[in-house]
Amino acid sequence: MPRFFVDTPLQQPGELVLPAGAARHVQVLRLQPGDVLTLFDGSGPEWRAEVTAMGRSEVRVNLIAAEQPARELARVVTLAVVMPANDRMDFLVEKASELGAAVLQPLVSERSxxxxxxxxxxxxxxxxxGVAIAAAEQCGRTVPMRIEPVLSLPAWLGALPAPAGDEWRGLLSPRAASPLAALAPSRALFLSGPEGGLSDAEEAAACARGFAAVTLGPRVLRADTAPLAVLSWLALS
Structure with a gap:
């Protein structure tokens, strides 16, 4: 069944004129009155809907019923990543969304x-x-991963509050000795560096803000691989 994100609140059954983005998708798929689709607005529920009218300028649907599927990770995960180059960031955003990250914070560091x-x-x-929303449409998530504004690593670390009791902070470091272990807290924040890794000073600054340096094993993972390895592990743990 086709699934589409709509940037307007879905609150109760009844007729709805689809926003332009979702309407274009319905038109491209050549759906017809009577066809059924799924809509979600990012707040949690998803709605079963039926196309009632197709036109050149608008598409109307009837919202039938809402469901609250359980497809999110057991804990809220934020990835703070120093952006990899070229199209690797697009790949990272897409896969992090599919694997269940709640928030992605793009960063610029010394070796970016x-x-x-x-x-x-x-x-x-x-x-x-947009990449995160498209991934959510494809994989069944009803709350797309949120992309934060790009910040420098020092500015982001400087603005971080002290860690709360329900949050664990991990620094993915090839120089760390401690492996990633089972996590009890309900929220997790992971910081991952660029292709050349974070500098010693940057790692020290992160540890001063409550991050624990952890290793993912003896192999050096790419900047777009390490965060996804963590998410895969969390999804299965």
Whole structure:
């Protein structure tokens, strides 16, 4: 059954004119009155809906009933990642969304290859949010991963509050000796560096903000692989 995100609140059964983005998808698929689809607005529930009218300028559906599927991870996971270069960031956003991350924080660090700021950073963030929404439509999530504004690592660390009692912070480091172990807290925040890794000073600054340095094994993982390995482990643990 086709699934579409809509950027308008879905609150009760009844007729709805689809927003332009979802309407275009329905038109491209050539759905017809009587066809059934699933809609979600990012708040949690998903709605079973039926196409009632197709036109060149608008598509109307009837919201039938809402369900609250249990497809999120057992804990709320935030990934803070120093952005990998080229199309690797798109891949990371897509797969992190599929694997259940709640929030992705793009960062720029001392050894970053990809450096974004200003309007270019805003455009990339909007693009990545679209990638996350498309991944949610495909994989069945009803709460798309949220993409935060691009920040420098020092600025982001400086703004972090002290860790709460229900949060665990992990720094993915090839220099760490302690392996990632079972997590009890309901929230987890992972920081992952760029292709060249974080500098010693950056790792020290992260540890000063409550991060525990952990290793994912003896092999050096790419900047877009390490966060996904953590999410895969969390999804199965």
């Amino acid at each position: 290859v990809l450096r974004l700021a200003g309007e270019r950073a805003d455009k990339k963030r909007s693009h990545w949010q």
